[in-house]
Amino acid sequence: MRQLVVDTETTGLEPSEGHRVIEIGCVEVVERQLTKANFHRYLQPDREIDAGAVAVHGISNAFLADKPRFAEIAEELIDYLRGAELIIHNAAFDVGFLNHELSQWRPNAPRIEDLCTVVDTLALARQRHPGQRNSLDALCRRYEIDNSRRDLHGALLDAEILADVYLAMTGGQVALALGSESTPDHHGGQAEAGVLPRRVRKDRPPLRILRATDLERSAHLARLQAINAASDGGCVWMSLSGKTRAP
Incomplete structure:
Protein backbone atom coordinates (compact mmCIF):
# COMPACT_ATOMS: atom_id res chain seq x y z
CA MET A 1 0.00 0.00 0.00
CA THR A 170 -0.60 1.47 14.35
CA GLY A 171 1.94 -1.11 15.46
CA GLY A 172 5.41 0.33 15.03
CA GLN A 173 7.97 0.26 12.27
CA VAL A 174 8.59 -3.10 10.65
CA ALA A 175 12.08 -4.58 10.48
CA LEU A 176 14.72 -2.42 8.83
CA ALA A 177 14.80 -3.04 5.11
CA LEU A 178 18.17 -4.25 3.89
CA GLY A 179 17.22 -4.02 0.24
CA SER A 180 14.57 -2.36 -1.88
CA GLU A 181 13.20 -5.56 -3.38
CA SER A 182 11.21 -8.30 -1.73
CA THR A 183 12.77 -11.75 -1.60
CA PRO A 184 11.18 -15.17 -2.09
CA ASP A 185 10.00 -16.77 1.12
CA HIS A 186 10.30 -20.45 1.95
CA HIS A 187 6.79 -21.07 0.55
CA GLY A 188 7.80 -19.81 -2.88
CA GLY A 189 5.99 -16.46 -2.54
CA GLN A 190 7.32 -13.01 -1.81
CA ALA A 191 8.33 -12.01 1.69
CA GLU A 192 7.03 -8.73 3.07
CA ALA A 193 9.26 -5.78 2.18
CA GLY A 194 11.82 -5.19 4.91
CA VAL A 195 11.28 -8.60 6.56
CA LEU A 196 13.90 -11.21 5.84
CA PRO A 197 12.65 -14.79 5.29
CA ARG A 198 13.80 -17.44 7.73
CA ARG A 199 16.32 -19.87 6.30
CA VAL A 200 17.53 -23.08 7.93
CA ARG A 201 20.85 -24.61 6.99
CA LYS A 202 20.43 -28.12 5.66
CA ASP A 203 23.62 -29.26 7.41
CA ARG A 204 22.53 -27.86 10.78
CA PRO A 205 22.89 -30.47 13.57
CA PRO A 206 19.67 -31.62 15.28
CA LEU A 207 18.43 -29.37 18.06
CA ARG A 208 18.85 -30.64 21.58
CA ILE A 209 15.63 -31.51 23.39
CA LEU A 210 15.67 -30.60 27.06
CA ARG A 211 12.85 -32.26 28.98
CA ALA A 212 11.57 -31.04 32.31
CA THR A 213 12.74 -32.92 35.39
CA ASP A 214 10.32 -34.43 37.90
CA LEU A 215 11.13 -31.57 40.28
CA GLU A 216 10.34 -28.98 37.60
CA ARG A 217 7.08 -30.77 36.72
CA SER A 218 6.05 -30.77 40.36
CA ALA A 219 6.85 -27.06 40.73
CA HIS A 220 4.91 -26.28 37.57
CA LEU A 221 1.86 -28.23 38.77
CA ALA A 222 1.97 -26.51 42.15
CA ARG A 223 2.05 -23.14 40.39
CA LEU A 224 -0.96 -24.04 38.25
CA GLN A 225 -2.88 -25.18 41.31
CA ALA A 226 -2.12 -21.90 43.05
CA ILE A 227 -3.30 -19.91 40.01
CA ASN A 228 -6.44 -22.06 39.80
CA ALA A 229 -7.24 -21.47 43.46
CA ALA A 230 -6.63 -17.72 43.24
CA SER A 231 -8.82 -17.41 40.12
CA ASP A 232 -11.69 -19.52 41.51
CA GLY A 233 -11.10 -22.33 39.05
CA GLY A 234 -10.27 -20.05 36.11
CA CYS A 235 -6.84 -21.44 35.25
CA VAL A 236 -7.06 -22.31 31.56
CA TRP A 237 -4.19 -24.81 31.66
CA MET A 238 -5.97 -26.79 34.37
CA SER A 239 -9.22 -26.97 32.42
CA LEU A 240 -7.93 -27.94 28.97
CA SER A 241 -9.47 -31.29 28.03
CA GLY A 242 -10.21 -31.82 31.70
CA LYS A 243 -6.57 -32.49 32.41
CA THR A 244 -3.58 -30.79 33.97
CA ARG A 245 -1.03 -30.12 31.25
CA ALA A 246 2.48 -29.72 32.50
CA PRO A 247 5.58 -29.75 30.29
Missing part, protein backbone atom coordinates in the same frame (compact mmCIF):
# COMPACT_ATOMS: atom_id res chain seq x y z
CA ARG A 2 1.22 3.48 -0.90
CA GLN A 3 0.50 5.96 1.87
CA LEU A 4 1.24 9.67 1.93
CA VAL A 5 1.51 11.55 5.21
CA VAL A 6 0.36 15.07 4.38
CA ASP A 7 0.43 18.46 6.06
CA THR A 8 -0.16 22.01 4.88
CA GLU A 9 0.53 25.52 6.14
CA THR A 10 -1.83 28.35 5.25
CA THR A 11 -2.30 32.10 5.38
CA GLY A 12 -5.13 31.74 7.90
CA LEU A 13 -7.85 29.45 9.16
CA GLU A 14 -10.72 29.68 6.65
CA PRO A 15 -10.53 29.12 2.89
CA SER A 16 -14.02 30.65 2.65
CA GLU A 17 -12.42 33.93 3.76
CA GLY A 18 -9.90 33.78 0.91
CA HIS A 19 -7.05 32.16 2.81
CA ARG A 20 -4.62 30.07 0.80
CA VAL A 21 -2.19 27.18 1.10
CA ILE A 22 1.43 28.36 1.29
CA GLU A 23 3.25 25.08 1.99
CA ILE A 24 2.51 21.44 1.14
CA GLY A 25 4.56 18.61 2.64
CA CYS A 26 4.02 14.94 1.79
CA VAL A 27 6.03 11.97 3.06
CA GLU A 28 5.69 8.70 1.16
CA VAL A 29 5.34 5.42 3.07
CA VAL A 30 5.24 2.10 1.19
CA GLU A 31 4.74 -1.14 3.14
CA ARG A 32 5.39 0.86 6.32
CA GLN A 33 8.78 2.02 5.08
CA LEU A 34 9.69 5.68 4.49
CA THR A 35 10.79 5.88 0.86
CA LYS A 36 12.15 9.47 0.81
CA ALA A 37 10.13 10.04 -2.38
CA ASN A 38 8.58 13.09 -0.77
CA PHE A 39 6.75 16.10 -2.20
CA HIS A 40 7.44 19.56 -0.79
CA ARG A 41 6.49 22.97 -2.20
CA TYR A 42 6.21 26.52 -0.90
CA LEU A 43 3.55 28.58 -2.68
CA GLN A 44 2.95 32.26 -3.42
CA PRO A 45 -0.54 33.02 -2.06
CA ASP A 46 -1.09 36.47 -3.64
CA ARG A 47 -2.40 37.80 -0.32
CA GLU A 48 -1.10 38.80 3.08
CA ILE A 49 -0.51 36.11 5.68
CA ASP A 50 -2.33 36.65 8.98
CA ALA A 51 -0.02 37.63 11.83
CA GLY A 52 -1.38 34.75 13.91
CA ALA A 53 -0.46 32.29 11.16
CA VAL A 54 3.05 33.71 10.87
CA ALA A 55 3.48 33.21 14.62
CA VAL A 56 2.65 29.51 14.13
CA HIS A 57 4.74 28.63 11.07
CA GLY A 58 7.14 31.57 10.68
CA ILE A 59 6.61 31.85 6.91
CA SER A 60 6.56 35.42 5.61
CA ASN A 61 5.25 37.00 2.42
CA ALA A 62 8.79 38.12 1.61
CA PHE A 63 10.00 34.51 1.72
CA LEU A 64 7.20 33.41 -0.63
CA ALA A 65 7.61 36.25 -3.13
CA ASP A 66 9.49 34.15 -5.70
CA LYS A 67 7.67 30.86 -5.09
CA PRO A 68 5.29 29.25 -7.63
CA ARG A 69 1.53 29.64 -7.41
CA PHE A 70 -0.72 26.64 -6.79
CA ALA A 71 -1.80 26.53 -10.43
CA GLU A 72 1.82 25.94 -11.45
CA ILE A 73 2.17 22.78 -9.34
CA ALA A 74 -1.42 21.47 -9.42
CA GLU A 75 -0.90 18.83 -12.12
CA GLU A 76 2.26 17.58 -10.44
CA LEU A 77 0.48 17.38 -7.09
CA ILE A 78 -2.49 15.48 -8.53
CA ASP A 79 -0.19 12.95 -10.20
CA TYR A 80 1.69 12.48 -6.93
CA LEU A 81 -1.42 12.02 -4.79
CA ARG A 82 -3.54 9.91 -7.13
CA GLY A 83 -4.46 6.48 -5.78
CA ALA A 84 -2.68 6.85 -2.44
CA GLU A 85 -4.05 6.65 1.09
CA LEU A 86 -3.53 10.02 2.76
CA ILE A 87 -2.60 10.14 6.45
CA ILE A 88 -3.50 13.57 7.86
CA HIS A 89 -3.87 14.95 11.39
CA ASN A 90 -7.18 16.84 11.57
CA ALA A 91 -7.85 15.92 7.95
CA ALA A 92 -10.88 18.18 7.51
CA PHE A 93 -8.63 21.27 7.72
CA ASP A 94 -6.00 20.21 5.17
CA VAL A 95 -8.43 18.49 2.79
CA GLY A 96 -10.72 21.51 2.91
CA PHE A 97 -7.88 23.85 1.95
CA LEU A 98 -6.57 21.57 -0.81
CA ASN A 99 -10.06 21.15 -2.28
CA HIS A 100 -10.47 24.94 -2.23
CA GLU A 101 -7.17 25.37 -4.06
CA LEU A 102 -8.18 22.77 -6.64
CA SER A 103 -11.55 24.47 -7.21
CA GLN A 104 -9.84 27.85 -7.66
CA TRP A 105 -7.45 26.28 -10.16
CA ARG A 106 -10.13 24.65 -12.32
CA PRO A 107 -13.91 24.45 -11.75
CA ASN A 108 -13.94 20.80 -12.89
CA ALA A 109 -10.81 19.78 -10.96
CA PRO A 110 -11.06 16.53 -8.96
CA ARG A 111 -11.52 16.72 -5.22
CA ILE A 112 -9.03 15.07 -2.89
CA GLU A 113 -11.65 12.44 -2.02
CA ASP A 114 -11.87 11.57 -5.74
CA LEU A 115 -8.13 10.99 -5.92
CA CYS A 116 -7.39 9.30 -2.61
CA THR A 117 -8.71 7.70 0.53
CA VAL A 118 -8.09 9.68 3.72
CA VAL A 119 -7.21 8.54 7.25
CA ASP A 120 -7.58 11.17 9.98
CA THR A 121 -5.01 10.44 12.70
CA LEU A 122 -6.77 12.85 15.06
CA ALA A 123 -9.94 10.75 14.88
CA LEU A 124 -7.85 7.59 15.19
CA ALA A 125 -6.04 8.94 18.26
CA ARG A 126 -9.33 9.96 19.90
CA GLN A 127 -10.62 6.40 19.44
CA ARG A 128 -7.48 4.91 20.96
CA HIS A 129 -6.98 7.51 23.71
CA PRO A 130 -10.42 8.88 24.65
CA GLY A 131 -10.44 11.81 27.02
CA GLN A 132 -6.74 12.56 26.50
CA ARG A 133 -4.90 15.28 24.61
CA ASN A 134 -4.31 14.15 21.05
CA SER A 135 -2.44 17.02 19.44
CA LEU A 136 0.62 16.06 17.41
CA ASP A 137 2.89 17.21 20.25
CA ALA A 138 0.88 15.19 22.79
CA LEU A 139 1.11 12.08 20.60
CA CYS A 140 4.86 12.58 20.26
CA ARG A 141 5.17 12.53 24.04
CA ARG A 142 2.90 9.50 24.34
CA TYR A 143 4.77 7.47 21.72
CA GLU A 144 8.22 8.86 22.56
CA ILE A 145 8.75 10.45 19.14
CA ASP A 146 11.48 13.09 19.01
CA ASN A 147 9.94 16.42 17.99
CA SER A 148 12.71 18.63 19.37
CA ARG A 149 13.16 20.27 15.94
CA ARG A 150 9.58 21.55 16.02
CA ASP A 151 10.07 25.09 17.31
CA LEU A 152 7.69 26.26 14.56
CA HIS A 153 5.21 24.34 12.46
CA GLY A 154 6.35 23.35 8.98
CA ALA A 155 4.44 21.16 6.54
CA LEU A 156 7.25 18.77 5.64
CA LEU A 157 8.64 18.56 9.18
CA ASP A 158 5.19 17.95 10.65
CA ALA A 159 4.50 15.30 8.00
CA GLU A 160 7.76 13.53 8.88
CA ILE A 161 6.88 13.61 12.59
CA LEU A 162 3.31 12.45 11.91
CA ALA A 163 4.66 9.54 9.86
CA ASP A 164 6.64 8.35 12.90
CA VAL A 165 3.60 8.83 15.15
CA TYR A 166 1.30 6.96 12.75
CA LEU A 167 3.67 4.00 12.47
CA ALA A 168 4.00 3.84 16.26
CA MET A 169 0.26 4.23 16.81
Whole structure:
Protein backbone atom coordinates (compact mmCIF):
# COMPACT_ATOMS: atom_id res chain seq x y z
CA MET A 1 0.00 0.00 0.00
CA ARG A 2 1.22 3.48 -0.90
CA GLN A 3 0.50 5.96 1.87
CA LEU A 4 1.24 9.67 1.93
CA VAL A 5 1.51 11.55 5.21
CA VAL A 6 0.36 15.07 4.38
CA ASP A 7 0.43 18.46 6.06
CA THR A 8 -0.16 22.01 4.88
CA GLU A 9 0.53 25.52 6.14
CA THR A 10 -1.83 28.35 5.25
CA THR A 11 -2.30 32.10 5.38
CA GLY A 12 -5.13 31.74 7.90
CA LEU A 13 -7.85 29.45 9.16
CA GLU A 14 -10.72 29.68 6.65
CA PRO A 15 -10.53 29.12 2.89
CA SER A 16 -14.02 30.65 2.65
CA GLU A 17 -12.42 33.93 3.76
CA GLY A 18 -9.90 33.78 0.91
CA HIS A 19 -7.05 32.16 2.81
CA ARG A 20 -4.62 30.07 0.80
CA VAL A 21 -2.19 27.18 1.10
CA ILE A 22 1.43 28.36 1.29
CA GLU A 23 3.25 25.08 1.99
CA ILE A 24 2.51 21.44 1.14
CA GLY A 25 4.56 18.61 2.64
CA CYS A 26 4.02 14.94 1.79
CA VAL A 27 6.03 11.97 3.06
CA GLU A 28 5.69 8.70 1.16
CA VAL A 29 5.34 5.42 3.07
CA VAL A 30 5.24 2.10 1.19
CA GLU A 31 4.74 -1.14 3.14
CA ARG A 32 5.39 0.86 6.32
CA GLN A 33 8.78 2.02 5.08
CA LEU A 34 9.69 5.68 4.49
CA THR A 35 10.79 5.88 0.86
CA LYS A 36 12.15 9.47 0.81
CA ALA A 37 10.13 10.04 -2.38
CA ASN A 38 8.58 13.09 -0.77
CA PHE A 39 6.75 16.10 -2.20
CA HIS A 40 7.44 19.56 -0.79
CA ARG A 41 6.49 22.97 -2.20
CA TYR A 42 6.21 26.52 -0.90
CA LEU A 43 3.55 28.58 -2.68
CA GLN A 44 2.95 32.26 -3.42
CA PRO A 45 -0.54 33.02 -2.06
CA ASP A 46 -1.09 36.47 -3.64
CA ARG A 47 -2.40 37.80 -0.32
CA GLU A 48 -1.10 38.80 3.08
CA ILE A 49 -0.51 36.11 5.68
CA ASP A 50 -2.33 36.65 8.98
CA ALA A 51 -0.02 37.63 11.83
CA GLY A 52 -1.38 34.75 13.91
CA ALA A 53 -0.46 32.29 11.16
CA VAL A 54 3.05 33.71 10.87
CA ALA A 55 3.48 33.21 14.62
CA VAL A 56 2.65 29.51 14.13
CA HIS A 57 4.74 28.63 11.07
CA GLY A 58 7.14 31.57 10.68
CA ILE A 59 6.61 31.85 6.91
CA SER A 60 6.56 35.42 5.61
CA ASN A 61 5.25 37.00 2.42
CA ALA A 62 8.79 38.12 1.61
CA PHE A 63 10.00 34.51 1.72
CA LEU A 64 7.20 33.41 -0.63
CA ALA A 65 7.61 36.25 -3.13
CA ASP A 66 9.49 34.15 -5.70
CA LYS A 67 7.67 30.86 -5.09
CA PRO A 68 5.29 29.25 -7.63
CA ARG A 69 1.53 29.64 -7.41
CA PHE A 70 -0.72 26.64 -6.79
CA ALA A 71 -1.80 26.53 -10.43
CA GLU A 72 1.82 25.94 -11.45
CA ILE A 73 2.17 22.78 -9.34
CA ALA A 74 -1.42 21.47 -9.42
CA GLU A 75 -0.90 18.83 -12.12
CA GLU A 76 2.26 17.58 -10.44
CA LEU A 77 0.48 17.38 -7.09
CA ILE A 78 -2.49 15.48 -8.53
CA ASP A 79 -0.19 12.95 -10.20
CA TYR A 80 1.69 12.48 -6.93
CA LEU A 81 -1.42 12.02 -4.79
CA ARG A 82 -3.54 9.91 -7.13
CA GLY A 83 -4.46 6.48 -5.78
CA ALA A 84 -2.68 6.85 -2.44
CA GLU A 85 -4.05 6.65 1.09
CA LEU A 86 -3.53 10.02 2.76
CA ILE A 87 -2.60 10.14 6.45
CA ILE A 88 -3.50 13.57 7.86
CA HIS A 89 -3.87 14.95 11.39
CA ASN A 90 -7.18 16.84 11.57
CA ALA A 91 -7.85 15.92 7.95
CA ALA A 92 -10.88 18.18 7.51
CA PHE A 93 -8.63 21.27 7.72
CA ASP A 94 -6.00 20.21 5.17
CA VAL A 95 -8.43 18.49 2.79
CA GLY A 96 -10.72 21.51 2.91
CA PHE A 97 -7.88 23.85 1.95
CA LEU A 98 -6.57 21.57 -0.81
CA ASN A 99 -10.06 21.15 -2.28
CA HIS A 100 -10.47 24.94 -2.23
CA GLU A 101 -7.17 25.37 -4.06
CA LEU A 102 -8.18 22.77 -6.64
CA SER A 103 -11.55 24.47 -7.21
CA GLN A 104 -9.84 27.85 -7.66
CA TRP A 105 -7.45 26.28 -10.16
CA ARG A 106 -10.13 24.65 -12.32
CA PRO A 107 -13.91 24.45 -11.75
CA ASN A 108 -13.94 20.80 -12.89
CA ALA A 109 -10.81 19.78 -10.96
CA PRO A 110 -11.06 16.53 -8.96
CA ARG A 111 -11.52 16.72 -5.22
CA ILE A 112 -9.03 15.07 -2.89
CA GLU A 113 -11.65 12.44 -2.02
CA ASP A 114 -11.87 11.57 -5.74
CA LEU A 115 -8.13 10.99 -5.92
CA CYS A 116 -7.39 9.30 -2.61
CA THR A 117 -8.71 7.70 0.53
CA VAL A 118 -8.09 9.68 3.72
CA VAL A 119 -7.21 8.54 7.25
CA ASP A 120 -7.58 11.17 9.98
CA THR A 121 -5.01 10.44 12.70
CA LEU A 122 -6.77 12.85 15.06
CA ALA A 123 -9.94 10.75 14.88
CA LEU A 124 -7.85 7.59 15.19
CA ALA A 125 -6.04 8.94 18.26
CA ARG A 126 -9.33 9.96 19.90
CA GLN A 127 -10.62 6.40 19.44
CA ARG A 128 -7.48 4.91 20.96
CA HIS A 129 -6.98 7.51 23.71
CA PRO A 130 -10.42 8.88 24.65
CA GLY A 131 -10.44 11.81 27.02
CA GLN A 132 -6.74 12.56 26.50
CA ARG A 133 -4.90 15.28 24.61
CA ASN A 134 -4.31 14.15 21.05
CA SER A 135 -2.44 17.02 19.44
CA LEU A 136 0.62 16.06 17.41
CA ASP A 137 2.89 17.21 20.25
CA ALA A 138 0.88 15.19 22.79
CA LEU A 139 1.11 12.08 20.60
CA CYS A 140 4.86 12.58 20.26
CA ARG A 141 5.17 12.53 24.04
CA ARG A 142 2.90 9.50 24.34
CA TYR A 143 4.77 7.47 21.72
CA GLU A 144 8.22 8.86 22.56
CA ILE A 145 8.75 10.45 19.14
CA ASP A 146 11.48 13.09 19.01
CA ASN A 147 9.94 16.42 17.99
CA SER A 148 12.71 18.63 19.37
CA ARG A 149 13.16 20.27 15.94
CA ARG A 150 9.58 21.55 16.02
CA ASP A 151 10.07 25.09 17.31
CA LEU A 152 7.69 26.26 14.56
CA HIS A 153 5.21 24.34 12.46
CA GLY A 154 6.35 23.35 8.98
CA ALA A 155 4.44 21.16 6.54
CA LEU A 156 7.25 18.77 5.64
CA LEU A 157 8.64 18.56 9.18
CA ASP A 158 5.19 17.95 10.65
CA ALA A 159 4.50 15.30 8.00
CA GLU A 160 7.76 13.53 8.88
CA ILE A 161 6.88 13.61 12.59
CA LEU A 162 3.31 12.45 11.91
CA ALA A 163 4.66 9.54 9.86
CA ASP A 164 6.64 8.35 12.90
CA VAL A 165 3.60 8.83 15.15
CA TYR A 166 1.30 6.96 12.75
CA LEU A 167 3.67 4.00 12.47
CA ALA A 168 4.00 3.84 16.26
CA MET A 169 0.26 4.23 16.81
CA THR A 170 -0.60 1.47 14.35
CA GLY A 171 1.94 -1.11 15.46
CA GLY A 172 5.41 0.33 15.03
CA GLN A 173 7.97 0.26 12.27
CA VAL A 174 8.59 -3.10 10.65
CA ALA A 175 12.08 -4.58 10.48
CA LEU A 176 14.72 -2.42 8.83
CA ALA A 177 14.80 -3.04 5.11
CA LEU A 178 18.17 -4.25 3.89
CA GLY A 179 17.22 -4.02 0.24
CA SER A 180 14.57 -2.36 -1.88
CA GLU A 181 13.20 -5.56 -3.38
CA SER A 182 11.21 -8.30 -1.73
CA THR A 183 12.77 -11.75 -1.60
CA PRO A 184 11.18 -15.17 -2.09
CA ASP A 185 10.00 -16.77 1.12
CA HIS A 186 10.30 -20.45 1.95
CA HIS A 187 6.79 -21.07 0.55
CA GLY A 188 7.80 -19.81 -2.88
CA GLY A 189 5.99 -16.46 -2.54
CA GLN A 190 7.32 -13.01 -1.81
CA ALA A 191 8.33 -12.01 1.69
CA GLU A 192 7.03 -8.73 3.07
CA ALA A 193 9.26 -5.78 2.18
CA GLY A 194 11.82 -5.19 4.91
CA VAL A 195 11.28 -8.60 6.56
CA LEU A 196 13.90 -11.21 5.84
CA PRO A 197 12.65 -14.79 5.29
CA ARG A 198 13.80 -17.44 7.73
CA ARG A 199 16.32 -19.87 6.30
CA VAL A 200 17.53 -23.08 7.93
CA ARG A 201 20.85 -24.61 6.99
CA LYS A 202 20.43 -28.12 5.66
CA ASP A 203 23.62 -29.26 7.41
CA ARG A 204 22.53 -27.86 10.78
CA PRO A 205 22.89 -30.47 13.57
CA PRO A 206 19.67 -31.62 15.28
CA LEU A 207 18.43 -29.37 18.06
CA ARG A 208 18.85 -30.64 21.58
CA ILE A 209 15.63 -31.51 23.39
CA LEU A 210 15.67 -30.60 27.06
CA ARG A 211 12.85 -32.26 28.98
CA ALA A 212 11.57 -31.04 32.31
CA THR A 213 12.74 -32.92 35.39
CA ASP A 214 10.32 -34.43 37.90
CA LEU A 215 11.13 -31.57 40.28
CA GLU A 216 10.34 -28.98 37.60
CA ARG A 217 7.08 -30.77 36.72
CA SER A 218 6.05 -30.77 40.36
CA ALA A 219 6.85 -27.06 40.73
CA HIS A 220 4.91 -26.28 37.57
CA LEU A 221 1.86 -28.23 38.77
CA ALA A 222 1.97 -26.51 42.15
CA ARG A 223 2.05 -23.14 40.39
CA LEU A 224 -0.96 -24.04 38.25
CA GLN A 225 -2.88 -25.18 41.31
CA ALA A 226 -2.12 -21.90 43.05
CA ILE A 227 -3.30 -19.91 40.01
CA ASN A 228 -6.44 -22.06 39.80
CA ALA A 229 -7.24 -21.47 43.46
CA ALA A 230 -6.63 -17.72 43.24
CA SER A 231 -8.82 -17.41 40.12
CA ASP A 232 -11.69 -19.52 41.51
CA GLY A 233 -11.10 -22.33 39.05
CA GLY A 234 -10.27 -20.05 36.11
CA CYS A 235 -6.84 -21.44 35.25
CA VAL A 236 -7.06 -22.31 31.56
CA TRP A 237 -4.19 -24.81 31.66
CA MET A 238 -5.97 -26.79 34.37
CA SER A 239 -9.22 -26.97 32.42
CA LEU A 240 -7.93 -27.94 28.97
CA SER A 241 -9.47 -31.29 28.03
CA GLY A 242 -10.21 -31.82 31.70
CA LYS A 243 -6.57 -32.49 32.41
CA THR A 244 -3.58 -30.79 33.97
CA ARG A 245 -1.03 -30.12 31.25
CA ALA A 246 2.48 -29.72 32.50
CA PRO A 247 5.58 -29.75 30.29
